[in-house]
Amino acid sequence: MFRYILRRMGYGLLILIGVNLLTFFLFFTVNTPDDMARLNIGGKRITQEQIDKWKAERGYDRPLYFNAEAQGTDKITRTVLWERSVSLMLLDFGRSDSARSTDIGHEVATRMGVSLQLALPLFILQLIVSVSFSLMLVYFRHSRIDFWGVVLCVLMLSISSLFYIIVGQYFFSRVLRLVPISGFAGGLDAVRFLALPIFLSLLARLGGEARLYRAMFLEEIGRDYVRTARAKGLSEQVVLFRHVLKNALIPIITSAGAYLPYVFMGSLVFESFFGIPGLGAFVIEAISGQDFAIVRTMVFLGAALYIASNVLIDIAYTWVDPRVRLS
Secondary structure (H helix, E strand, O other), X not given: OHHHHHHHHHHHXXXXXXXXXXXXXXXXXXXXXXXXXXXXXXXXXXXXXXXXXXXXXXXXXXXXXXXXXXXXXXXXHOOHHHHHHHHHHOOOOOEOOOOOOOEHHHHHHHHHHHHHHHHHHHHHHHHHHHHHHHHHHHHOOOOHHXXXXXXXXXXXXXXXXXXXXXXXXXXXXXXXXXXXXXXXXXXXXXXXXXXXXXXXXXXXXXXXXXXXXXXXXXXXXXXXHHHHHHHOOOOHHHHHHHHHHHHOHHHHHHHHHOOHXXXXXXOHHHHHHOOOOOHHHHHHHHHHOOXXXXXXXXXXXXXXXXXXXXXXXXXXXXXXXXXXXXX
C-alpha cells in the first residue's frame, strides 16, 4: 500500500504542476498583466503610468518566463512565473492584487476554519441522513412509503438551492425569528448563524443523494449473497444493515468522498447568501473584484484537495472491503 500511495502522490504532483502551468498560461498569456491592471484599476481613462505603477507594486513588471537582464539564478527566480506560479508549489501564496494587498495565506488559514464549521457538520449529517432515508425507502420498497419517498426526492432535487435559501431565510428568520437571517460570530454564537445554512443545504442535497444511495442498495439486494442470507432465516433488518449496507459502502464512499474538497473550500452559494466569511465567499469576492492572485491560489488549492481526497478514498476502500488491495 505504501508504494501505491507514493505512486499516487507522484501522479498528483504531476497533475498539480500541470494545473499550475495551465492556470499561469491562462492568466498571464491570454490575459496580460496590462489587462489585469486595467481591470483592477477600473475606470475609462487609465494612463500607461497608472498601469506601470500597479504592475510594479505587485511584481508584474518583471518578465514572464526568463529575465535576460538579471544575473545567475535571478534569471529564473526574478520572473512572474517563479514568483506567481512556482511559489504556489511551496505554499507561498503571496499577497492579493487588490488595493488592500492582503496576505492570502493568512486569509486562507482563517477562512478555512470558518468553512469547516459550516461544511464538516453538513458532510457528516448529509451522509447519515441520506443513507438512513434511502435505507428506509429500500426497506419499504414496493409500498406507498417508497413511492412517495421517491416522489419527494425528485421534487427536492428539482428545486434550485436558491429557492431553499430565499424561502428558508424568509420563513425561519423573518416570520418565525428563530435564527439570524445572515452574518457570522465566533465561538458558541456561531451555532445560531450556521444552523439555518446547514439545514437548508442538507435539504437541498437530500433528494439527489437519497435517490443515488437507494439505487445502490436496490442493486445490492438483487445479488446472490442477499438471497442466501434470507434463505438462512435472517431478518430483513439484519440483511439490510449487516450485508447490503456493508457491501454498498464502496460506491457510497466514492460519492461522499467527491464532496470532501468542499468541506475545506466552502460553499460558494451558501456562504455568499448568508454572509459567512469562509473560503467560498472569499472566492466570490475575488472574482467580483478581479483579484487574480486569490483566484489562482484557490484553483491550486482546489486541485490539491481533489487529489488528496482521491487518495483517501482509495485507502478507505481497503478499510470497508478486505478484498480490495492497493498495488
